[in-house]
Amino acid sequence: MHAVYATDLSDAIETAINSRTCLECLKRYGIDKVELVTVTSPNITAGVPTGGIGKQTQRGLDRQRRILEDAGLSVSTRAVRGTPHRRINGVAEQVDAALIVVGSRGQSPLEQRYIGSTVRNIARTAVRPLLVQRIGERDDEHEVEREHLFERVLYATDFSENAEHAFEQFEHLETPTQEATLLHVAPPGRRAESETEDVPDAEVRLGKLADKLEGMGIDATIAVREGEAVEEILAAESEFDPTTILMGSRGKSRLRRLLLGSTSQDVIAQSNANVLVVPPARVR
Structure with missing residues (x-):
């Protein structure tokens, strides 16, 4: 499978690329081809031949x-x-990528940052699954926050169609994932509303998903919480210490794109774990 790996040629991104453990996790996910992409501003032209790229950029790409x-x-x-x-x-569409990988920190020599608005915009518009990889900085040195990308997965679901589509990622995660926590957050005061004869309660629905994972050899536990989605997902992260949080980019909302900003994007911005965000199937 093909992955698009976005690089700003920074030390932070190179730290991630240098992690053999991270790369082995991507290979166990099924990635065997990588499109290494760097995007420069259209206004940067000094020293760049017409139709070409700068020598510094080329050297950085060749090294990585x-x-x-x-x-x-x-x-x-x-x-x-x-x-x-x-x-x-656009590149992800061209190569029919199974995954887009971006680092959550880093600044390039060209001052093109792949954090903040760039990551948010990729997450908001991605038509392929997006892995946001955490790269930390300690004592002026960069390091990946979770080397074993998919070892422990926290799957957050609202039982929407998009969340169900995100669950299908376990077909790729079967080999690298050892443990999974399946989490549903019910809105405050509404948990009982879903527990009717027509709609199985959240524990039962999560239990069925857990059984599927157990059949794949993944140890699975379930958790049901009540409260604000982002707050409870982050609380579950602190409790279960996942290496990656898996979730759909959109859920039960008429304003699907706005929902991303209130849930998935906030998790991307605030969590310490890597985040794997999956767009709806129909987007592709």
Whole structure:
């Protein structure tokens, strides 16, 4: 399967690319081809030949390509100009990527950051599953926050169609994932409303999903909480210490894109774990 790996050529992103453990996790997910993409501003032209890219950018891409190739991946590189989230999503469509990978921190020599609005915009518009990889900084040194990307997964579901589609990611996670926690957060005061004869209660529905994972060899536990979604997902993260949080990008809302800003995007912004966000199937 193909992955688009977004790089700003920073030390932070190179730290992630240098992590053999992270790369092995991607390979166990099923990734064998990588499109290494960097996006520069269309206004940066000094020293760049017409139709070409700067030498510094090319050297950075070549260096990171060799690291990925040494890990056993087939790699192509691209340096493009434009709006990062549009170009990255566009490349993902072109190569039919199974996954987009972006780092949550880092600043390039060209001052093009892949944090903040860029990551949010990619998450908001992504038409392919997006892995936001945490890269921390301690004592002026960068390090990946969770090397074993998919070892422990916290799956958050509101039982929407998109959440069900996100659960299908376990088909790729069967090999790298050892433990999974299945979480449903009921709105305050509404938990009892879903427990009717027509709609099985949350514990039963989560239990059925847990049985599927147990059949795949993944140890699964369930948790049902009541409260605000983001707050309870982050509380569950603190309790269960997942390496990755898995969730759909949109849920039960007529304003689907706005829902991302209130839930998935807030989790991306506030969590310490990696986050794997899956768009609705129909978006693809």
